[in-house]
Amino acid sequence: xxxxxxxxxxxxxxxxxxxxxxxxxxxxxxxxxxxxxxxxxxxxxxxxxxxxxxxxxxxxxxxxxxxxxxxxxxxxxxxxxxxxxxxxxxxxxxxxxxxxxxxxxxxxxxxxxxxxxxxxxxxxxxxxxxxxxxxxxxxxxxxxxxxxxxxxxxxxxxxxxxxxxxxxxxxxxxxxxxxxxxxxxxxxxxxxxxxxxxxxxxxxxxxxxxxxxxxxxxxxxxxxxxxxxxxxxxxxxxxxxxxxxxxxxxxxxxxx
Amino acid sequence: xxxxxxxxxxxxxxxxxxxxxxxxxxxxxxxxxxxxxxxxxxxxxxxxxxxxxxxxxxxxxxxxxxxxxxxxxxxxxxxxxxxxxxxxxxxxxxxxxxxxxxxxxxxxxxxxxxxxxxxxxxxxxxxxxxxxxxxxxxxxxxxxxxxxxxxxxxxxxxxxxxxxxxxxxxxxxxxxxxxxxxxxxxxxxxxxxxxxxxxxxxxxxxxxxxxxxxxxxxxxxxxxxxxxxxxxxxxxxxxxxxxxxxxxxxxxxxxxxxxxxxxxxxxxxxxxxxxxxxxxxxxxxxxxxxxxxxxxxxxxxxxxxxxxxxxxxxxxxxxxxxxxxxxxxxxxxxxxxxxxxxxxxxxxxxxxxxxxxxxxxxxxxxxxxxxxxxxxxxxxxxxxxxxxxxxxxxxxxxxxxxxxxxxxxxxxxxxxxxxxxxxxxxxxxxxxxxxx
Numbered sequence: 065x066x067x068x069x070x071x072x073x074x075x076x077x078x079x080x081x082x083x084x085x086x087x088x089x090x091x092x093x094x095x096x097x098x099x100x101x102x103x104x105x106x107x108x109x110x111x112x113x114x115x116x117x118x119x120x121x122x123x124x125x126x127x128x129x130x131x132x133x134x135x136x137x138x139x140x141x142x143x144x145x146x147x148x149x150x151x152x153x154x155x156x157x158x159x160x161x162x163x164x165x166x167x168x169x170x171x172x173x174x175x176x177x178x179x180x181x182x183x184x185x186x187x188x189x190x191x192x193x194x195x196x197x198x199x200x201x202x203x204x205x206x207x208x209x210x211x212x213x214x215x216x217x218x219x220x221x222x223x224x225x226x227x228x229x230x231x232x233x234x235x236x237x238x239x240x241x242x243x244x245x246x247x248x249x250x251x252x253x254x255x256x257x258x259x260x261x262x263x264x265x266x267x268x269x270x271x272x273x274x275x276x277x278x279x280x281x282x283x284x285x286x287x288x289x290x291x292x293x294x295x296x297x298x299x300x301x302x303x304x305x306x307x308x309x310x311x312x313x314x315x316x317x318x319x320x
Numbered sequence: 321x322x323x324x325x326x327x328x329x330x331x332x333x334x335x336x337x338x339x340x341x342x343x344x345x346x347x348x349x350x351x352x353x354x355x356x357x358x359x360x361x362x363x364x365x366x367x368x369x370x371x372x373x374x375x376x377x378x379x380x381x382x383x384x385x386x387x388x389x390x391x392x393x394x395x396x397x398x399x400x401x402x403x404x405x406x407x408x409x410x411x412x413x414x415x416x417x418x419x420x421x422x423x424x425x426x427x428x429x430x431x432x433x434x435x436x437x438x439x440x441x442x443x444x445x446x447x448x449x450x451x452x453x454x455x456x457x458x459x460x461x462x463x464x465x466x467x468x469x470x471x472x473x474x475x476x477x478x479x480x481x482x483x484x485x486x487x488x489x490x491x492x493x494x495x496x497x498x499x500x501x502x503x504x505x506x507x508x509x510x511x512x513x514x515x516x517x518x519x520x521x522x523x524x525x526x527x528x529x530x531x532x533x534x535x536x537x538x539x540x541x542x543x544x545x546x547x548x549x550x551x552x553x554x555x556x557x558x559x560x561x562x563x564x565x566x567x568x569x570x571x572x573x574x575x576x577x578x579x580x581x582x583x584x585x586x587x588x589x590x591x592x593x594x595x596x597x598x599x600x601x602x603x604x605x606x607x608x609x610x611x612x613x614x615x616x617x618x619x620x621x622x623x624x625x626x627x628x629x630x631x632x633x634x635x636x637x638x639x640x641x642x643x644x645x646x647x648x649x650x651x652x653x654x655x656x657x658x659x660x661x662x663x664x665x666x667x668x669x670x671x672x673x674x675x676x677x678x679x680x681x682x683x684x685x686x687x688x689x690x691x692x693x694x695x696x697x698x699x700x701x702x703x704x705x706x707x708x709x710x711x712x713x714x715x716x717x718x719x720x721x722x723x724x725x726x727x728x729x730x731x732x733x734x735x736x737x738x739x740x741x742x743x744x745x746x747x748x749x750x751x752x753x754x755x756x
Contacts, residue, residue, distance in 0.1 A: 150712075158706075159709070159710075160727050161728055161734065170715055170719070174713070175714045227713065
């Protein structure tokens with residue numbers, strides 16, 4: 065029995081600073097699926113991730129995005145998050161003076177309020193956090209440092225995945241989470257993501273390289289070029305891209 | 321040219337009346353000190369905005385108000401009234417009201433630590449006082465410090481003998497009350513001898529929302545290997561004028577952590593001077609100014625690396641709302657021979673409204689070649705990237721703004737070791753942000 069799509073994007077066009085980046089994207093992701101979006105630099109991969117998360121710098125020109133049947137594009141960023149959409153940032157932001165622990169508790173409580181669950185006080189939260197950390201086999205060394213401040217590139221990316229584990233979204237969008245990671249960090253992050261793959265959670269993995277997909281096996285691979293999805297296939301498409309590079313894509317057209 | 325005004329003459333006159341009256345029975349050295357102070361103030365007059373050190377701050381409101389020298393309070397406040405300004409019920413403390421020492425509200429120190437009013441100390445141990453008083457806070461170019469020196473009489477005296485560690489923070493509380501336009505000139509001397517350790521909290525506050533003027537000077541000297549955590553909390557009345565100088569002097573291998581927060585005052589100017597006189601010293605200057613309405617706060621800091629292998633870290637954050645204005649000047653001098661100096665300065669200003677304004681000026685004067693000095697400053701509204709980051713995690717926009725603003729203050733408060741004080745200041749910050 066075919067499940068209805070968790071996320072259904074149709075004809076999505078979006079611009080930043082007057083430049084149209086997305087020129088009609090169609091995409092459907094079902095519960096439990098892992099989709100990878102690959103493509104050359106400037107193809108619009110990160111724009112798609114940002115637009116789905118509601119970044120105010122991007123203007124939607126046309127098209128629709130339905131999440132759980134609701135109009136995602138009509139929701140504020142925080143409403144999308146509370147509905148279960150999570151974006152792991154390509155460039156996580158530093159927040160001075162706020163510890164990771166305080167930040168995560170604020171975020172988790174915002175989600176819990178939405179779900180009508182009681183908020184966690186600092187002590188309950190620490191217990192909850194301990195369990196989560198234990199489950200993914202991480203320590204709490206990042207928790208009492210200000211959010212991303214002074215973090216190495218790898219620590220910042222790990223911190224995004226930690227937030228993913230704590231906030232338990234239904235749709236997780238990973239924007240170039242693999243960039244800047246050495247192979248060990250990449251394996252750790254991938255192992256954690258695999259652990260967080262459950263039937264009612266879907267992933268949209270945006271990446272420039274096939275490397276990450278050696279460790280996180282996607283169900284569907286899309287190739288984005290010049291703001292459009294030009295090819296969709298299975299995991300073998302990623303290998304093909306790795307072998308051929310992106311040169312065979314010109315002006316958004318498959319020329320091979 | 322400094323402005324001479326009738327106010328200057330009136331202040332000189334009030335000095336003469338005071339010095340020849342009740343305050344006349346003092347040792348000759350102290351008389352000379354005072355004379356030197358008033359003469360210099362008479363020469364300098366009030367500063368004006370043509371002077372580099374006062375470019376952004378006009379003291380006209382002070383010069384144009386007829387402040388009278390404070391007199392003892394008609395009524396001594398109750399313990400309940402001063403409690404909000406203290407760290408809990410216990411602890412060693414000195415309390416001054418309108419500049420006058422209040423024995424009934426104060427608690428003595430133990431373990432050989434001297435904690436008494438400066439007037440007592442001048443009588444009891446003139447040698448220690450004479451050795452240190454006015455030896456650090458230079459007044460030749462600082463009219464307010466000269467004026468304070470003219471009126472040296474009362475304030476806090478803290479003396480921690482060598483190798484003594486004071487377990488609990490020492491609290492110094494200066495309250496102004498009574499509804500009259502008075503001026504006080506608190507003069508404080510903190511002497512931490514070699515290898516001694518102490519934490520001190522100096523608080524300026526008011527029980528009412530009156531117009532008055534505090535003109536305070538605090539000298540802190542840390543001996544070889546000494547450790548001082550000095551906290552300064554300015555919670556004056558929102559209509560008050562607060563002018564102050566804090567001067568530290570460090571011996572070899574000593575550590576001074578100087579934390580300062582400015583919440584109050586219509587107009588506040590705080591000069592912080594730190595001299596690293598011996599090699600191997602460590603200094604942290606950690607400051608926060610949280611302003612709203614039409615408040616104006618000017619912090620003028622000077623770190624003088626006079627010896628080699630010293631480390632200084634300076635962090636000042638300003639959170640400015642309404643039409644407030646924050647001024648920060650961070651001067652760092654690295655003297656010839658002060659090699660291996662490691663100095664870092666940051667000043668970040670958060671503007672919460674379009675009417676708020678901040679001026680930030682680093683001034684580095686480096687006369688040694690093997691040093692590391694960095695500085696950075698920012699002035700601007702909340703980072704929209706940070707705002708989106710929080711929103712993308714489910715935090716609503718209003719709460720996200722509050723959280724980011726709080727972080728600006730929390731970053732500074734987080735460096736303070738005295739947990740009780742940190743909690744108290746944290747509550748004030750949260751209260752202020754809830755209002756905005």
